[in-house]
Amino acid sequence: MKTILTGGQTIGWHLWQKVDAFLAPPLCPLCRQERAGSNGICANCQEELPKLPEERCQLCGGGRSGILQVCRHCAEEGGYPWHRGVSALPFQGLAREAVHRFKYQRQTFLAPFLAARMVEAWLQYGAPARPQLLVPVPLHWSRLWKRGFNQSALLAELIGKSLQIPVCHALRRCRRTSQQAGLSKEERGKNLKNAFGIRQAQTIQNQSILLIDDVFTTGNTLHEATRILLHNGAAEVNVLTVARD
Numbered sequence: 313m314k315t316i317l318t319g320g321q322t323i324g325w326h327l328w329q330k331v332d333a334f335l336a337p338p339l340c341p342l343c344r345q346e347r348a349g350s351n352g353i354c355a356n357c358q359e360e361l362p363k364l365p366e367e368r369c370q371l372c373g374g375g376r377s378g379i380l381q382v383c384r385h386c387a388e389e390g391g392y393p394w395h396r397g398v399s400a401l402p403f404q405g406l407a408r409e410a411v412h413r414f415k416y417q418r419q420t421f422l423a424p425f426l427a428a429r430m431v432e433a434w435l436q437y438g439a440p441a442r443p444q445l446l447v448p449v450p451l452h453w454s455r456l457w458k459r460g461f462n463q464s465a466l467l468a469e470l471i472g473k474s475l476q477i478p479v480c481h482a483l484r485r486c487r488r489t490s491q492q493a494g495l496s497k498e499e500r501g502k503n504l505k506n507a508f509g510i511r512q513a514q515t516i517q518n519q520s521i522l523l524i525d526d527v528f529t530t531g532n533t534l535h536e537a538t539r540i541l542l543h544n545g546a547a548e549v550n551v552l553t554v555a556r557d
Contacts, residue, residue: 341425342410352425362405364556368437372528373399374556392531393538394523394549398437399556400429403527407555411526415463423463426554427470434475434522434552441550443522445480445515446472449537450508452485467554468524482516482544483537484509504536510544517545522552529557 340346342361346354353361365375369383371392376383386392401407414422448464456462465481472479486509510516521541525534528551538549 341419341422342406352428357406360406362402362407364399364402368399369397371397372531372556373397373433373437373551373553374402374528389531392535393542394534394551396438396441397528397531397534397551397553398430398433399528399553400426400433401555403529403555403557411554415459415526418460420461420466423466424470427467427474430467430524430552430554431471431474434471438522438550438552441522441548442520443477443550444519445482445521446475446477447480447482447516447521447523447537447541449523449525449533450481450483450485452488454488463526464524467526471524471552477522480515480521482511482513482521483540484511504532508537508540510540513544516541518547520548520550521546522550525551525553527555527557528553 338348340348340354340357342353342357346356348354349358351358364373367376368374369376369386370381371386371394372383374383374385380387382391403411410422410426413419414426446468448462448468450465451459451462465479468479471477485507487507489504489507523534523537523541525537528534534551534553538551541549
């Protein structure tokens with residue numbers, strides 16, 4: 313499995329892997345106390361880990377009810393430009409804590425567990441879509457430098473290896489944006505306007521793309537990223553996230 317156009321998005325990933333392998337015994341990545349089981353976490357954390365319902369929205373991956381194939385939120389939004397959206401976990405409880413520890417505390421040993429849950433969710437809910445490329449949502453260079461890694465890029469690498477799909481860093485962050493959390497719907501839209509650009513558009517021409525991000529909240533970030541990919545020749549875009557907020 314190859315990685316296309318890394319563009320610095322996976323800075324320090326292989327170094328993090330080596331450090332984690334040396335420092336972290338085969339313990340549950342969530343509690344760091346019990347030994348991990350066959351599914352990557354201990355029995356206690358497996359019991360505590362929140363789960364999404366079986367009936368899921370085809371656009372955001374969250375739970376849905378009724379006869380519609382989409383949830384109330386997505387129906388009220390009038391849809392999104394991607395074809396199908398899948399999320400692995402609800403953004404609450406132990407799942408929320410794991411994402412925050414991975415993203416903000418540099419606990420990259422959580423990446424394999426999160427990526428594995430994403431792969432499981434995609435195989436169950438992503439069909440019949442058949443992506444040809446994985447594209448992670450990029451960070452602005454200043455945030456990448458400060459954090460030391462792009463969480464979406466790390467997840468994309470692991471997912472790509474599991475699904476045997478190449479990773480293409482086709483998107484770039486043109487300008488630094490404010491954190492989306494705490495902004496109104498209108499502010500979120502303005503915040504992301506012209507935030508993304510494309511790298512070498514020929515790499516995504518007529519390709520079916522699976523866009524990778526950590527958390528689906530309002531969908532604004534994924535909406536803008538999808539718009540840029542489709543505008544530059546992608547045949548289809550689907551999205552896959554760790555969690556649905």
